[in-house]
Amino acid sequence: MTQSDWDDSAFETRAIHLGQEPDPVTGAVVPPINLASTFAQDAVGEPRAFEYSRSGNPTRAALETALAGLEGGAHGFAFSSGLAATDALLRQLEPGDHVVLPDDAYGGTYRLVNAVHRRAGLTFSSVDLTDPAALDAACTDRTRLVWLETPSNPRLRVIDIAAVSAVAHEHDAWCAVDNTFATPYLQRPLELGADIVVHSTTKYLGGHSDVVGGFAAVKRGLDELAEGVGFVQNATGAVPSPFDCYLVLRGLKTLAVRMDRHSDNAARIAAFLRDHPAVGEVYFPDGELARKQMRAPGGMVSFTVTAGENAALRVAGATRVFTLAESLGAVESLIEHPARMTHASVAGSPLAVDPALVRLSVGLESADDLLDDLRGALDSV
Numbered sequence: 442m443t444q445s446d447w448d449d450s451a452f453e454t455r456a457i458h459l460g461q462e463p464d465p466v467t468g469a470v471v472p473p474i475n476l477a478s479t480f481a482q483d484a485v486g487e488p489r490a491f492e493y494s495r496s497g498n499p500t501r502a503a504l505e506t507a508l509a510g511l512e513g514g515a516h517g518f519a520f521s522s523g524l525a526a527t528d529a530l531l532r533q534l535e536p537g538d539h540v541v542l543p544d545d546a547y548g549g550t551y552r553l554v555n556a557v558h559r560r561a562g563l564t565f566s567s568v569d570l571t572d573p574a575a576l577d578a579a580c581t582d583r584t585r586l587v588w589l590e591t592p593s594n595p596r597l598r599v600i601d602i603a604a605v606s607a608v609a610h611e612h613d614a615w616c617a618v619d620n621t622f623a624t625p626y627l628q629r630p631l632e633l634g635a636d637i638v639v640h641s642t643t644k645y646l647g648g649h650s651d652v653v654g655g656f657a658a659v660k661r662g663l664d665e666l667a668e669g670v671g672f673v674q675n676a677t678g679a680v681p682s683p684f685d686c687y688l689v690l691r692g693l694k695t696l697a698v699r700m701d702r703h704s705d706n707a708a709r710i711a712a713f714l715r716d717h718p719a720v721g722e723v724y725f726p727d728g729e730l731a732r733k734q735m736r737a738p739g740g741m742v743s744f745t746v747t748a749g750e751n752a753a754l755r756v757a758g759a760t761r762v763f764t765l766a767e768s769l770g771a772v773e774s775l776i777e778h779p780a781r782m783t784h785a786s787v788a789g790s791p792l793a794v795d796p797a798l799v800r801l802s803v804g805l806e807s808a809d810d811l812l813d814d815l816r817g818a819l820d821s822v
């Protein structure tokens with residue numbers, strides 16, 4: 442079978458087989474972890490498929506084929522972290538170019554733009570991307586990239602990918618979507634009009650809290666952009682190890698069943714929190730727009746504790762099944778306080794987070810155990 446033979450298959454089938462056909466020599470049904478750093482050449486300057494593992498590696502190639510295909514992209518590039526993937530994209534811009542960021546985004550993305558690329562001459566604006574008119578007004582004749590994250594971190598806001606892409610294209614800018622929270626099983630931005638999808642594979646794609654990685658997929662037809670991202674991948678060398686690529690490939694195979702269960706568990710928890718007297722706002726992407734562009738809401742739920750910051754801190758420290766930790770998207774449930782943990786780097790910026798907010802990454806434990814755990818923590822404040 443070749444890649445295109447899987448085009449008519451469903452997502453679940455493609456996640457297991459795309460780029461991962463049995464090894465032609467041994468028949469191994471799992472792509473080997475190919476640790477070679479260099480590959481024999483037939484003659485001077487005549488490498489075979491691979492030459493040197495920063496430039497390309499068979500295990501990485503399997504991941505790049507699989508994940509680019511699942512996103513519906515023509516090109517895929519694996520990186521050593523999500524931020525390395527974002528950085529490779531930002532490096533496609535020139536000094537003086539302008540980037541639009543959402544006003545609710547992963548703190549590290551904001552830091553990368555504000556503290557690294559701004560020094561290299563990029564300019565940026567933070568905009569409420571739930572309002573396409575605000576985006577239109579923020580674009581300048583130097584705007585080349587509109588970045589969005591949906592559902593967003595940590596407020597789980599849903600942004601209309603088709604609408605934002607359309608405005609970006611009117612201004613001759615690319616639209617890039619951080620699809621980390623949704624994954625291609627729940628949402629495929631390239632099919633909705635976006636040009637680039639970026640992932641932290643550290644989260645749901647790896648899915649087991651045992652790998653840090655990133656990915657960028659580029660839409661069919663944007664060959665020059667893809668070439669530029671591939672050039673930076675090789676030139677700066679922030680590539681994942683073959684073992685890390687294997688772990689993400691392994692995660693992809695169970696992605697669909699995991700996301701279904703993450704979504705079911707999170708929906709029960711969101712319903713419980715919406716009824717709880719100690720809870721103020723509950724953020725969970727199950728509204729009309731979410732249902733239009735996502736298959737299911739995913740596993741992230743955020744909420745405010747009515748009694749304020751100190752009570753929120755006590756809740757985050759009082760659970761037993763939910764582990765107090767940063768990161769998200771794995772089999773075990775996590776709880777955190779964004780203002781002091783994941784989003785400390787955006788304090789005082791337009792992206793600053795309500796200190797009464799608590800974020801949950803709902804895992805695959807029994808929903809009943811998770812509800813008991815949260816009930817106990819909320820009753821203690």
Ligand SMILES: *Cc1c(COP(=O)(O)O)cnc(C)c1O
Pocket residue numbers: 522523524525547549550590594619621622640641642643644653654655
């Ligand atoms: C974690 C995360 C990132 C950064 O990814 P790393 O793998 O930690 O570099 C980017 N975007 C979102 C939404 C994330 O959750």
